[in-house]
Amino acid sequence: MGSRGRMLLVSSVVLLAGCTSTASGGTAAPAATTATTTASTPAPCAARVETGSLPDWARTGFSGDARVPHVFSANGDIVAVLFAHPLRQVREDGSNNKILWVARADTTSPDPTAPATLVITARLDGTDTRVIREVAGGPGPSIIDLPQAGCWRLDLSWSGHTDTIDLVYAP
Template sequence: MRSPLGALIVLAGLALPAACAAQTPSVKDDCPVSEVRKNALPEGLGGGFSDPSRPPLWMGDDDFVAVLFYAQSDDPTISPGGTTPSGANTKILWIVRDSTGPLTINGSAPGGAGFTQQVEGGGSYPSIVDVPRGGCWTLDASVSGERVGSIVLPAK
C-alpha cells in the first residue's frame, strides 16, 4: 500500500529541480551564462529608457547593469570582432551605481589570451565589446581599480 505522504514527497522532489533551475544562470554549450533579465532595470539605474513597459535585455544586479543592445530575443550570444552577423555593433551599455571615472572591462576565456577595454564616462558607459574569438567569456568590470561586477557570455 502506498502512502499519500510518500507520493507528496516524490512530487515535491520532482518540482524542486525545476524551481531551482529558474533561479540559476543558464548553461549554453558548457558556458555558465549570466541570467538574462527582461524586467525593469533596478531603481535609479533605468533613467534614459523611454518606454518602461519594454525594458531592454540586461544582466547584472541592483548596483551593476550590462544592457545587451546587440542581443536578439533572449539570446546573449555575442559575436567576435565587435559586430553581429547582420552588421550591427555588439553594444553593451554598462551602468554602475555611484561611480566616477573610466570603466575597465577585462575579458577572459579558457584557452587563450584575453582582452582589456577602457570606456570613458561616469555612471553610464556605452561600449562596443570586441571579444577576439568564440568561447565562454567572463567580462569583469572595474571603476578606478575597484571591481563593480561581472557577466558571463557565450561568443560565436
C-alpha cells in the same frame, strides 16, 4: 573510521548569481543559484540575461517599464544593458555589440583622482585568453567586441570600484 579509512572531504561553496525584479517592478533583489566548486576551481560561467524591467537606478534615459535584455554584475553594482542580443563574435549584418554600462549612483567615486575610465579585463572561460577593453569616461555606452565566441568573465574597474560580470558571445 581508522586512519586508513579516512576520507578527504572537498568543501563546497554556495554562489549567488543574477538578480530578479520584485513583483511591483521595484529595485532588484538577488536570486540564489547554488553551485559546487573547490577552492582551486573557478566558478562556472554564470551569464544570465534578464528580460524583465531594469531596476529603478538603471532607467535614466529609458521610458516606460524599460524591458531590454540586461545582465547584472556579481555584486549588483553595475548592469550591462544589451542593445545587441545575442552578443556575437562576428556581426555580419553590420550591427555592433553595443552595451550600455549603468552603475549604481553610489558607486561613482567623489574622489577626483580616481580614474573615470571603465576598465574591462575579459577572460574566456576555460582558457588563458585575456583581453583588455576600456570605456572612456566610465560606465556608459560602448561597443565591446571580443575575439572568440564563448563565455567571457569580465572584471570591471571604475571610479575606485570593482565588480565581475559574465557575458556570452555567440559565433
